[in-house]
Amino acid sequence: MFVLRGVFRAETQEKVLIYLLLRGSGYGREIAEFYGVPTNPIQKQLARLETDGVIVSRQIGNVRVYELNPRYPFLDPLKQLLKAAIQAYPSDVISELMVQRTRPRQAGKPLVPVRGSDNKAS
Numbered sequence: 001m002f003v004l005r006g007v008f009r010a011e012t013q014e015k016v017l018i019y020l021l022l023r024g025s026g027y028g029r030e031i032a033e034f035y036g037v038p039t040n041p042i043q044k045q046l047a048r049l050e051t052d053g054v055i056v057s058r059q060i061g062n063v064r065v066y067e068l069n070p071r072y073p074f075l076d077p078l079k080q081l082l083k084a085a086i087q088a089y090p091s092d093v094i095s096e097l098m099v100q101r102t103r104p105r106q107a108g109k110p111l112v113p114v115r116g117s118d119n120k121a122s
Helices: 011-023 028-035 039-051 075-086 091-098
Strands: 055-060 063-068
Touching: 011 028, 011 039, 011 063, 011 075, 011 091, 028 039, 039 055, 039 063, 063 075
Parallel strands: none
Antiparallel strands: 055 063
16 A cells, blocks of 8 residues: 555655554564565665665664654654554554564463553552
């Protein structure tokens, strides 16, 4: 889904920016796997956006993690534009972007709700 056609250079550029807006940060393969697209176009857009100053990156181990540049002069208008574009996305894509699991659950560990739980430790 390419909502902002004409504003961005490519569909992958829009996908990268929306992913980083909703998730806060991410790396190339993670973004590519989420959208089910090849890694190479995502990496190219990440490099272009970083060169343009829209996003910044840092190395964590072997992985380069990207996020929106807080010093980008047009960050607030960009965020507003992306938030408006998100309204046109299917709700299942938005809900998947909002859920972020970084590691698997331990085998056999019971599922206990964290928020809104009446079970308080004494």
